[in-house]
Amino acid sequence: MPQGRPPVVPDDGLTTRQRRNRPLLVVHTGDGKGKSTAAFGLALRSWNQGWSIGVFQFVKSAKWRIGEQTVLERLGDLHRDTGEGGPVEWHKMGAGWSWSRKPGSESDHAAEAAEGWAEIKRRLAAQTHDLLVLDEFTYPMQWGWVDVEDVVETIANRPGRQHVVVTGRRAHPRLLQTADLVTEMTKVRHPMDVGQKGQRGIEW
Amino acid sequence: MPQGRPPVVPDDGLTTRQRRNRPLLVVHTGDGKGKSTAAFGLALRSWNQGWSIGVFQFVKSAKWRIGEQTVLERLGDLHRDTGEGGPVEWHKMGAGWSWSRKPGSESDHAAEAAEGWAEIKRRLAAQTHDLLVLDEFTYPMQWGWVDVEDVVETIANRPGRQHVVVTGRRAHPRLLQTADLVTEMTKVRHPMDVGQKGQRGIEW
Numbered sequence: 001m002p003q004g005r006p007p008v009v010p011d012d013g014l015t016t017r018q019r020r021n022r023p024l025l026v027v028h029t030g031d032g033k034g035k036s037t038a039a040f041g042l043a044l045r046s047w048n049q050g051w052s053i054g055v056f057q058f059v060k061s062a063k064w065r066i067g068e069q070t071v072l073e074r075l076g077d078l079h080r081d082t083g084e085g086g087p088v089e090w091h092k093m094g095a096g097w098s099w100s101r102k103p104g105s106e107s108d109h110a111a112e113a114a115e116g117w118a119e120i121k122r123r124l125a126a127q128t129h130d131l132l133v134l135d136e137f138t139y140p141m142q143w144g145w146v147d148v149e150d151v152v153e154t155i156a157n158r159p160g161r162q163h164v165v166v167t168g169r170r171a172h173p174r175l176l177q178t179a180d181l182v183t184e185m186t187k188v189r190h191p192m193d194v195g196q197k198g199q200r201g202i203e204w
Numbered sequence: 205m206p207q208g209r210p211p212v213v214p215d216d217g218l219t220t221r222q223r224r225n226r227p228l229l230v231v232h233t234g235d236g237k238g239k240s241t242a243a244f245g246l247a248l249r250s251w252n253q254g255w256s257i258g259v260f261q262f263v264k265s266a267k268w269r270i271g272e273q274t275v276l277e278r279l280g281d282l283h284r285d286t287g288e289g290g291p292v293e294w295h296k297m298g299a300g301w302s303w304s305r306k307p308g309s310e311s312d313h314a315a316e317a318a319e320g321w322a323e324i325k326r327r328l329a330a331q332t333h334d335l336l337v338l339d340e341f342t343y344p345m346q347w348g349w350v351d352v353e354d355v356v357e358t359i360a361n362r363p364g365r366q367h368v369v370v371t372g373r374r375a376h377p378r379l380l381q382t383a384d385l386v387t388e389m390t391k392v393r394h395p396m397d398v399g400q401k402g403q404r405g406i407e408w
Contacts, residue, residue: 024406032387034232034242041238041245041272042406048271049405067252068245071279074288084278131405163406182393183236188386201253201335202228202246202367 023161024180029138029171032185039133039165040068046163047075047085051130054123056116057092058136058168060109064094067201086130091116113140117151127160138168141175152178227365228384233342233375236389243337243369244272250367251279251289255334258327260320261296262340262372264313268298271405290334295320317344321355331364342372345379356382 026042028035043053055072069090076088091098093112099119117140123129140146152174155164166175176182230246232239247257259276273294280292295302297316303323321344327333344350356378359368370379380386 024403026406027392028238029392030390032389033385034238034245034387034389037245037249038238038242038389039245040248041241041243044244044248044275045241045271046405048274051405067249070252071248071289074282075275078278078282085275176392179393181237182391183238184390184392185236185238185242186234186388186390188231188233188380188388189383199228201250201255202230 022180023158024163025155025178026163026165026181026183027171027175027179028165028167028183028185029169029176030184030186031169032187034185035167035169036135037068038183038185039135039167040072042165043068043072043088043131043133044075046131047072047079047088049086049130051086052128053086053088053131053133054120054129055088055090055133055135056120056137057090057094058113058116058134058140059092059094061094089129091119110140110143110145113145116140117146121154124154124158124162124164127162129162131163131165134164134166136168137166138171138175141172142170148172148174151175226384227362228367229359229382230367230369230385230387231375231379231383232369232371232387232389233373233380234388234390235373236391238389239371239373240270240339241272242387242389243339243371244276246369247272247276247292247335247337248279250335251276251283251292253290253334255290256332257290257292257335257337258324258333259292259294259337259339260324260341261294261298262317262320262338262344263296263298265298293333295323314344314347314349317349320344321350325358328358328362328366328368331366333366335367335369338368338370340372341370342375342379345376346374352376352378355379 028038043055046053053072072088073090075085079085079087093109093116097112097116097119100115120132120134123132141148141151156178232242247259250257257276276292277294279289283289283291297313297320301316301320301323304319324336324338327336345352345355360382
């Protein structure tokens with residue numbers, strides 16, 4: 001289907017098919033809107049391919065539940081019930097990660113972020129998912145809650161065919177260096193500039 | 205839920221709630237990836253709110269079917285069968301718009317684009333949808349297939365509470381001027397630069 005012809009064909013000994021199917025590290029960064037939304041849009045495509053999807057949201061409060069979670073989890077149910085699409089797991093920091101079922105403490109975000117990354121590392125090693133969305137993961141990286149080199153090395157050397165999408169502002173230069181695809185979302189105009197606050201169905 | 209405080213509170217006589225709920229014209233432009241993907245991610249949120257969604261894809265070939273169409277139409281079926289979420293209509297230029305059921309001629313894209321816009325205009329007047337995604341609509345605007353002033357005036361003066369999202373590169377300055385929210389997606393790095401072509405589940 002795609003008609004694109006790459007400007008450079010590398011001398012890497014791979015066939016076009018092998019090269020095409022290399023797993024990607026995708027980064028959505030910048031101050032504009034659409035970083036997470038585009039990542040969840042990508043998850044739609046993955047679901048349609050029957051891929052296993054793991055979303056890990058590094059948000060401070062798990063009370064905030066966005067529409068995408070409801071819909072993607074619904075698609076995960078659909079997979080379980082009818083076999084359509086792929087399975088979906090959605091995990092949020094903030095009130096304790098869902099796999100650990102430990103009630104989180106609002107004050108220990110650093111420990112929670114480290115715990116989240118440790119689980120992602122285990123899953124990458126086990127090749128649990130085909131697509132992993134690490135939503136707003138640039139912040140724990142920036143704040144030193146996880147070790148940047150550990151993250152970059154682990155993702156760069158992950159086994160098999162796992163696509164990883166990282167979203168968030170101010171992505172670390174080492175992450176950008178390692179990424180296959182980087183899009184910067186730049187704010188040109190936002191309703192909040194003229195006094196309009198976020199609204200249901202648009203912002204969440 | 206959202207904690208944002210707008211930097212300016214305008215003297216427009218509206219309450220915060222009235223201002224918050226104003227319908228938006230959103231433009232995703234720029235050369236980077238994620239313009240359409242983020243628009244379809246937004247459609248997920250809208251579906252979850254029970255909104256009626258209309259997608260109008262200004263693509264030259266209707267043979268190209270992206271994963272998002274399959275999934276969003278599936279969500280539309282789910283609404284029809286169970287009442288969950290909202291209804292979804294997905295229309296594509298290229299082989300004749302689905303509502304007209306006229307077989308399209310590959311050579312008359314300009315007429316098809318004009319026909320698509322005429323239908324969108326009728327729907328805006330009738331307030332058929334809560335969210336309209338005009339995917340890749342910047343191109344017919346750029347190529348003179350639709351009248352830019354007509355588009356801008358019609359959208360600016362649309363009745364009721366209809367959100368409109370326009371995607372595509374090189375958005376017309378008049379459209380940007382009218383938009384409430386503009387995000388530019390900038391390519392920082394793309395696998396095609398190093399000879400990797402698009403792949404299933406990621407690009408479509």
